[in-house]
Amino acid sequence: MQNDRLRPRGATITGQPVDQGPGSVGLSVVIPAYLEEERLAPTLEVVRAYLDAHVGSGPEDWEVIVVDDGSPDRTTAIALKAGVQEHRIRLVRSEENKGKGSALRLGVGTSLGRRVLVMDADLSTPMEELAGLQKTLADDPRLAAAIGSRAHRDSTVERQQSALREVLGWTGNRVIRLVAVRGIRDTQCGFKLFDGDQARAAFGASRLDGWAIDVEILQYFRRKGWPVAEVPVRWAHQDGSKVRFPDYVRTLGELVRLNARGILVAALYLFAAFFLYKGLWADPDGAILAHSLQDQNQWEWFFGVTADNVAHLRNPLFTDFQNMPDGVNLMGNTVMLGLSVPLTPVTLLFGPTITLALVFTLGIAGTAWAWYWLIHRRLTEKRWAAAVGGALAAFAPPMVSHANAHPNFVVLFMIPVIIDRALRLCEGRNVVRDGILLGLFSAYQVFLGEEPFLLAAMGMLIFALVFALYDRESARTAVRPLGEGLLIAAIVSVPLVAFPLAWQFFGPQSYHSVLHGEGGAGNPLGALAEYSARSLFGDAETAGRLSLNTTEQNAFYGWPLIALAAGITLWLWRRPVVRALGLTALAAAVLSLGPQVRIDKFDVTLPAPWALLRHLPLLESVIEGRVAMVCAPVLGMLIALALDRIRDLRAREHRVVGYLAVAAALVPILPLPLVTADREPVPAFIAEGHYKEYLEDGRSLVPVPLPDPGSAAALRWQSGTGFGFKLAGGYFNGPDGPDRVGIYGAKPRMLSDLLRDVRWGAAGPSEIPPPMRDQARADLAHWKAGLIVLPVTQERAPELRGTLTALLDQEPRKVADCFIWQVASS
Secondary structure, three states: OHHHHHOOOEEEEEEEEEOOOOOOOEEEEEEEEEEOOOOHHHHHHHHHHHHHHOOOOOOOOOEEEEOOOOOOOOOHHHHHHHHHHHEEEEEEEEEEOOOOHHHHHHHOOOOOHHHHEOOOOOOOOOHHHHHHHHHHHHHHHOOEEEEEEOOOOEEEEEEOHHHHHHHHHHHHHHHHHHHOOOOOOOOOOOEEEHHHHHHHHHHHHHEEEEEEHHHHHHHHHHOOOEEEEEOOEEEEEEOOOOHHHHHHHHHHHHHHHHHHHHHHHHHHHHHHHHHOOHHHHHHHEEEEEEOOOOOOHHHHHHHHHHHHHHHOOOOEEEEEOOOOOOOOEHHHHOOHHHOOOOOOOOOHHHHHHHHHHHHHHHHHHHHHHHHHHHHHHHOOOOOOHHHHHHHHHHHOOHHHHHHOOHHHHOOOHHHHHHHHHHHHHHOOOOOOHHHHHHHHHHHHHHOOOHHHHHHHHHHHHHHHHHHHHHHHHHHHHHHHHHHHHHHHHHHHHHHHHHHHHHHHOOOOOOOOOOOOOOOOOOOOOOHHOEEOOOOOOHHHHHHHOOOOOOOOOOOOOOOHHHHHHHHHHHHHHOHHHHHHHHHHHHHHHHOOOOEEEEEEOOOOOEEHHHHHHHOOHHHHHHHHHHHHHHHHHHHHHHHHHHHHHHOOOOOOHHHHHHHHHHHHHHHHHOEEEOOEEEOOOOOOOHOOOOOOOOOOOOOOEEEEOOEEEEEEOOOHHHOOOOOEEEEEOOOEEEEOOOOOOEOOOOOOOOOHHHHHHHOOOOOOOOOOOOOHHHHHHHHHOOOOOEEEEEOOOOOOHHHHHHHHHHOOOOOOOOOOEEEEEEEOOO
């Protein structure tokens, strides 16, 4: 009788001891075999001789397990004959041919060794290489596996594969490293030595039957945090390989299957993102995000002008297509060069509206998946728990609020990647590599969004300080490699961002800070516990009263989620990571209140911690209410940890209560689709190119009213028609006054202020005194104006027309759907 506990289904086992269990043998050698009647016997003789000579000759020193994967030839008979001659050679036979993965799962599952060697039957890696693997494990007790690597710089490849196999192997290896096992250069070399118990756990949990089993096992080790070392070996290609071209295709399919759950999570995130933006995608040309204020016009212009700069080989850090003649410092505005430059072909082919919609949709979905990846990698093995955490991190109420207007606060997929690389530095395994990558990732994030990066850095710093307080031993271990890695990261990143940042802070149209008043722009205390306008349980009026505007609802997590997060922190308080997460969320929430907190119930205003930070460099320009956005990923991580723990509770009723508590916190803040409205079309006078007959080269077009933060539709006149002219005025961040304090929009001038006031309801001047007429002409001269354009459909068009006619002492001409005034050169 065989040991039923170890008997695999669909297989027969011969030669297995009845009274022995895992760990009773020093070394198990597992050899998968299919159609190996010609070389199995000599291979077994070589293996036996080596093991007797170098491992031991006792009955408990070693065992060899041949797994016949349903071979129709004499493979089974040869293995049985070897087992008769040497009782330490055993056979596991599958009833049908399923693949290498199935064979290894059967063989490792029946192994008894304290260590398990998995090797190919063709001896492409000689048995003598086992000594190097054993030494590697002996020298570092932390290691769980030592694997032969043909890609190691000290390896020797004595006989190459064919050119086609080399290309296919190289391509497959790059795909594997990209989507499955980063950092391991050769996953497919058939010579791997594992800790026995960990090998049996990994192969027992495996699902793949084909050649990608190696990837699945290494991925399992990586997920468990079991270190793996690549070891140089001698290797030579052997004729008679069982790997054919269709096997490469099947392996690719297995990689997809291996990542199927992650792909499903990504698909769900993408569906949620399209659901959020369904109104915009339904009619990209005719719809606008109703709560974007004027920011959609601004962001489309940013993507459009960047593409135009790239296409014409102009400086991507500056333009004078807006705010003529002074121009706009694009690096001082969040134009997201990290996306707007590579997406130039999309913008030129399909227009900036499609580009922005893609950035919003793919950005928020990609950010959710990046947080899911980080949470799954670092905090929980349960993918569904990590998926919920990632969803909360990216689709939390403040993120959805910014999804109306601010892609730089939605596209945050690099932040989890940067956090993971910083954590790798703390582990100290490859400080140089991780430092270089952290530097590159950080530089790229600068070109995606500096303020979100700054806020993320604040959150990471708070977390690190709190974690170090509660786990001082880990902190002491991490200090040196982290410090060295950060220095390397700085050496890498600073040269990449030095010139753009110098241009941003000292170049043309640079500014020093953007002030938000003495009271600041913090969140009211009540905003933390209420629901946002686009949450399932939200109320637009309440949210509007507690926020700056619809794009700045920076808290609004709802009291059930706040209560649940507090409960999770107390429940799992013993874990330092939970303490650090909970206190990080608390600190971010408090800082987001701004320099002072108003308590209406007691009619009192108290100073708050942000008052100590508000005048520090960089922080002086931050809208402090946005610090609460740090809570989104932190809460996502706490929820994931709680779900992981709830799943393992023994009592069913306890699990039900736990899941209901999570649902009660998350359901009220489920996001609703963003509201869209009909978009004002570009006037035919502009869209059909009539302006070209009236506007001289080098002169600006002056829309009425001039574009500013309150009315920027004229920016679409440019971005939607290919940037055929330059505009006076605009919506951007630029300097004002001798101190170059940052303001939103162009420097105010008499004529722009007058037209703005009339547009919003003020009566035009009853009489035009000469000084006013002279100032209007001076303003036009400053803008290098060549043409003034007033759409006939513009709100209060008659009043605006009358004001301009009086100022210029000139009646307009009506062309197509606009009134126009040509301005003579001064």
